[in-house]
Amino acid sequence: MCTLPTDDGLTYVMGAPKGFSARPLLPFDSGVRGFLERLSARLMDDAATRAMPDVTSFAWWCRRANVERLAKDYGDGALRIGRGLAFHVTPANVPVNFAFSWAFSLLAGNANVVRLPNRDYPQTAFMVGHIGALLDEERFSELRAMNAFVAYGHEERITGAFSAIADARIVWGGDATIQTIRQSSLPPRGIDVCFADRTSLCVLGAARMLEAGSESLERLASGFYNDAYIMDQNACSSPRLVVWLGGDAEAEEAGDKFWNAVRAQVERRYRLAEVASVDKFTQACRDAIELDCVTEMRRGDNRIYRLRLRALTGETANRRCGSGYFYEYVAANLDEIATIVTSAYQTLAYFGVPREDLASFFRRNRVRGIDRIVPVGEAMEIGLIWDGYDLIRTLSRVCQVH
Amino acid sequence: MSAMTVDRPATVEDLLGTPPFSMEDAAKRAVYARALSALTHCHFERCPEYRRIASLLGYRPGDKLEREEIPFIPVRLFKEYELRSVERSEIVKTITSSGTTGQAVSKIYLDRATAAHQTKVLVKIASSFTGSKRLPLLIVDSPAVIKDRALFSARGAGILGFSMLGHDPTYLLDENYRIDFARLDAFLEKHRGGKILLFGFTFVIWEHLCQTLQGAGRQLQMDGILIHGGGWKKLASLAVDNPTFKRTIAETCGVSRVCNYYGMAEQTGSIFMECEQGVLHASVFSDVIVRDPVTFDSLKSGHAGLLQLISLLPMSYPGHSILTEDLGEILGVDDCPCGRKGRYFRVLGRVKNAEARGCSDVHAPH
Numbered sequence A: 001m002c003t004l005p006t007d008d009g010l011t012y013v014m015g016a017p018k019g020f021s022a023r024p025l026l027p028f029d030s031g032v033r034g035f036l037e038r039l040s041a042r043l044m045d046d047a048a049t050r051a052m053p054d055v056t057s058f059a060w061w062c063r064r065a066n067v068e069r070l071a072k073d074y075g076d077g078a079l080r081i082g083r084g085l086a087f088h089v090t091p092a093n094v095p096v097n098f099a100f101s102w103a104f105s106l107l108a109g110n111a112n113v114v115r116l117p118n119r120d121y122p123q124t125a126f127m128v129g130h131i132g133a134l135l136d137e138e139r140f141s142e143l144r145a146m147n148a149f150v151a152y153g154h155e156e157r158i159t160g161a162f163s164a165i166a167d168a169r170i171v172w173g174g175d176a177t178i179q180t181i182r183q184s185s186l187p188p189r190g191i192d193v194c195f196a197d198r199t200s201l202c203v204l205g206a207a208r209m210l211e212a213g214s215e216s217l218e219r220l221a222s223g224f225y226n227d228a229y230i231m232d233q234n235a236c237s238s239p240r241l242v243v244w245l246g247g248d249a250e251a252e253e254a255g256d257k258f259w260n261a262v263r264a265q266v267e268r269r270y271r272l273a274e275v276a277s278v279d280k281f282t283q284a285c286r287d288a289i290e291l292d293c294v295t296e297m298r299r300g301d302n303r304i305y306r307l308r309l310r311a312l313t314g315e316t317a318n319r320r321c322g323s324g325y326f327y328e329y330v331a332a333n334l335d336e337i338a339t340i341v342t343s344a345y346q347t348l349a350y351f352g353v354p355r356e357d358l359a360s361f362f363r364r365n366r367v368r369g370i371d372r373i374v375p376v377g378e379a380m381e382i383g384l385i386w387d388g389y390d391l392i393r394t395l396s397r398v399c400q401v402h
Numbered sequence B: 001m002s003a004m005t006v007d008r009p010a011t012v013e014d015l016l017g018t019p020p021f022s023m024e025d026a027a028k029r030a031v032y033a034r035a036l037s038a039l040t041h042c043h044f045e046r047c048p049e050y051r052r053i054a055s056l057l058g059y060r061p062g063d064k065l066e067r068e069e070i071p072f073i074p075v076r077l078f079k080e081y082e083l084r085s086v087e088r089s090e091i092v093k094t095i096t097s098s099g100t101t102g103q104a105v106s107k108i109y110l111d112r113a114t115a116a117h118q119t120k121v122l123v124k125i126a127s128s129f130t131g132s133k134r135l136p137l138l139i140v141d142s143p144a145v146i147k148d149r150a151l152f153s154a155r156g157a158g159i160l161g162f163s164m165l166g167h168d169p170t171y172l173l174d175e176n177y178r179i180d181f182a183r184l185d186a187f188l189e190k191h192r193g194g195k196i197l198l199f200g201f202t203f204v205i206w207e208h209l210c211q212t213l214q215g216a217g218r219q220l221q222m223d224g225i226l227i228h229g230g231g232w233k234k235l236a237s238l239a240v241d242n243p244t245f246k247r248t249i250a251e252t253c254g255v256s257r258v259c260n261y262y263g264m265a266e267q268t269g270s271i272f273m274e275c276e277q278g279v280l281h282a283s284v285f286s287d288v289i290v291r292d293p294v295t296f297d298s299l300k301s302g303h304a305g306l307l308q309l310i311s312l313l314p315m316s317y318p319g320h321s322i323l324t325e326d327l328g329e330i331l332g333v334d335d336c337p338c339g340r341k342g343r344y345f346r347v348l349g350r351v352k353n354a355e356a357r358g359c360s361d362v363h364a365p366h
Helices: A030-045 A047-051 A053-061 A064-072 A097-108 A122-135 A138-146 A156-163 A175-181 A206-211 A214-228 A248-269 A274-290 A314-318 A334-339 A355-365 B025-046 B048-056 B112-130 B154-163 B181-190 B202-216 B233-237 B242-253
Strands: A011-014 A079-082 A085-089 A111-115 A147-151 A168-172 A191-195 A199-205 A239-245 A294-298 A305-309 A325-331 A345-351 A372-375 A396-399 B091-097 B106-111 B135-140 B166-171 B196-201 B224-229 B257-262 B272-274 B286-291 B305-311 B321-333 B343-350
Touching (some): A085 A097, A085 A156, A122 A138, A122 A147, A138 A147, A168 A175, A199 A334, A214 A239, A214 A248, A239 A248, A239 A314, A274 B048, A345 A355, B091 B112, B091 B154, B135 B224, B154 B196, B233 B343
Parallel strands (some): A168 A191, B135 B166, B135 B196, B224 B257
Antiparallel strands (some): B286 B305, B321 B343
């Protein structure tokens, strides 16, 4: 048992500083699995969950069948155990991210202190309520002593106090946050897992797009909508660059077909904020001024901006306009994109391109970026392997037994 | 209206002879189509950044466009780029709009002609409200605003512009933004019995005139007209609206004629004035279009959207057609009971989460 830091500026939203236990568990501990299973059921049973798709997706993720499936990938026989205390700094702009970060670390076997987003999201309060109520049950008393959710401003002394006792620190960026948090040092054996600002792209095969029937087209467009628009294109895995593979004429025709289908989704499902409308227009003007390779802008209206590029440029990776603003390029072959795939790129979502071609592109070009290659529609599916890290293996340690 | 019959677009000079609120919308549409097409072409040729933007927006040099088809650029760009349509050597003045502390500042580059037009047009528009007789002017601000500034602030520009409208310009506030009662009493004594003109920025008037008088329990009896502008953002956060503002002015200063204006540092001079009916009017020098935020289609009266502001004045920088971050709606055309022609409208406030801006929503440190 130990005592966690206290401070006037610090609130323990769940858990308490006294009587905290940082004694680790083995990964996929049966108690943790039982807890997640109950949490999933509890969330699913609450009618309010249905109105919150992000909470629903968390509840669905931590259901028993899924966690069992995940556990299979770690049955390599190695003797592993959680690192100890994990300190999570979760992003302000994604309401349920804290829960995933916490659940991953819990499955790896760690005790956790999670700094909640400062903004008041109904989802956050809702989930914290359910998690807290469940931990209060007697059978989860060991887990209760291992977990605390905290809220504080940006006080460096508080970040410093938690960092000083953390065996692992998980920081969900952006880059500026990571820089700030890193000013506080970890114990000598402490590790940082930092999720920096990233960008993502989408590769579409023009020929396959032209063949697509209306049903698969609609599924694709819906998937693309989920990848790009659900988080206002602000997620690291949301595509910002769309690369067509094929000839110019073919890509032109395929583009019309695809974007018309996306437009139908967007018109039905997306509400463009007035400020986003100004932001996107302003970004287009900046691009006109700064990027020589922009040849054309297409926007039926302000919900979808398509900036056609004559040539690929690394510049577009740094531009994070959001709310449905896409750079678009027609490539004769996949290798063309190798030149711009820096470490800034996280997810490559694809349609109409053989998966083997993408993996061999990766091997052949030994690109510094791209941590995930997933079908269009799965870009937002967060998992135990994220941003190139295997979180179970990273957040646990191995005991060699010879 | 002879300007319209000659074979060149109407210019600011031509229109200076026209009463500023006399042009009906149908006539204005024709005048503006030609004048704005010419202005757009001119900036396209002279401002490289504007050329690239206009090209991307589909403009081709020489296009003859209707008023609603003229390209517009977001007002934020003036904070991020040096947008000029004249050589640097021709710049005589740079206006800066003071954003809230710590924010980027718009820079507006004026050549001699544009600067002169701003002053002339401002006088023309404002004097149609104050009368052609120049009244004693009480400036509700501190002389500190125009001193010691390497760059010329929009607030300073407003003060100097309005100074042309009155005589015996007198600053009400001292260097520390406190009412200089001795100076005020002397001014009022000197001009006793006559009308006076008061000018200032909305939040400065509220904070340093209304609040101070209320706090001091003093009531002034001034006969005259108050013209104020600069934005409602700060007052909105204090839940002070235009009727409250007017009532408080009447109570504390005795001034019953209060006239708000709306304008951007990017379009200094061609301001929109509030009439007796409490609505804003475009003059012959400017116009307003309301854009649907989703489609950018121009909206009819009664539909709220983003305000696009048009001015014939900007020659030295491409600010003749700008998209603001303000929401508003056109209330009518040519038929305001006040008798002024053209479009009249109201501003509904800034878009949510927009980078806070305003032409003068900030104090010099004090």
